[in-house]
Amino acid sequence: DVKVTQSSRYLVKRTGEKVFLECVQDMDHENMFWYRQDPGLGLRLIYFSYDVKMKEKGDIPEGYSVSREKKERFSLILESASTNQTSMYLCASTGGRLWETQYFGPGTRLLVL
Amino acid sequence: QKEVEQNSGPLSVPEGAIASLNCTYSDRVSQSFFWYRQYSGKSPELIMSIYSNGDKEDGRFTAQLNKASQYVSLLIRDSQPSDSATYLCAVNTGNQFYFGTGTSLTVIP
Numbered sequence: 001d002v003k004v005t006q007s008s009r010y011l012v013k014r015t016g017e018k019v020f021l022e023c024v025q026d027m028d029h030e031n032m033f034w035y036r037q038d039p040g041l042g043l044r045l046i047y048f049s050y051d052v053k054m055k056e057k058g059d060i061p062e063g064y065s066v067s068r069e070k071k072e073r074f075s076l077i078l079e080s081a082s083t084n085q086t087s088m089y090l091c092a093s094t095g096g097r098l099w100e101t102q103y104f105g106p107g108t109r110l111l112v113l
Numbered sequence: 114q115k116e117v118e119q120n121s122g123p124l125s126v127p128e129g130a131i132a133s134l135n136c137t138y139s140d141r142v143s144q145s146f147f148w149y150r151q152y153s154g155k156s157p158e159l160i161m162s163i164y165s166n167g168d169k170e171d172g173r174f175t176a177q178l179n180k181a182s183q184y185v186s187l188l189i190r191d192s193q194p195s196d197s198a199t200y201l202c203a204v205n206t207g208n209q210f211y212f213g214t215g216t217s218l219t220v221i222p
Contacts (some may be wrong), residue, residue: 033210041158042214044203053215090156102203102210104156 001053003027004105006091012111019078024089031094032074033102034058034066036087043090049074081112116140117204119213127221132189134216136202139183146178146185147203151197151215157201192220199217 007022023032033048035058045058047066055066063085067075078085088109090101094110117138126132134148145164149157163169163176164183175188185204189196199215 040214043212045210100145101162101203102158103159107156108153 004091004093004103005106006089006108008108009106010111012113013078013081014113015082017078017081017112019110019112021076021078021089021091021110023074023076023093023105024072025091025093025103025105026072027093027095027103028071029093029095029103030071032068033092033094034064034074034076035090035092036060036085037090037107038087046076046079063098081110083112086110086112115213116206116209116211117202117213119200119202119216121214122217123219124216125219125221127190128192128194130192130220131190132218132220134187134189134200134202134218136185136187136213137183138185138202138204138211139181140206140211141180142205143180143183143185143204143206145205146176147205148174148176148185148187149201149203151199151201153198160200173222189218192218194220194222196220 004025035043035044049055050067065077069103090107091105147162148160148178161176163178169176173190177186201215202213
């Protein structure tokens, strides 16, 4: 079974803090993704990566950056957290073709005060 | 126009009935189609994928795809209270993966 884990289930941060969200998958998948999910807006793609050290912007990359130093780990960084970044953050991975069945981690619910 | 559209619901059905969830998509070159189930506060989990026109059955779930009409549906037979969740439709266009906003389903005991 594919296993995708995320470093925290719940996180509370202050405005202006730098926030790190970590995602690890154990299936040797090439492709990893970060989404945020908000009521009424659905899942929106922030960034994705198709290889180590490779990254591509998704639909809403502003205010975020990512890092992929190892194949199994994909980090999302909020450079200076703002209240409008309060959301559920979901990491996903796929093997083989980039846009194939996505397997999700449990999610991190982030609250920025 | 959104890439993937779903009726947000809520959809309520009595236990044992058939629940029908619908999804339309805008990109004609879409290649593969997925249904995810998401319980409140949890992450999406894959229920089914479908790649060609017609029906695909897996237990109580049947996915139906009609590429000419750009329409994909999910039928849940013998609905159970444990099926109460939000169902997300997702579409692979070959260079992007789009999700609908989901349909909320409640199965009433």
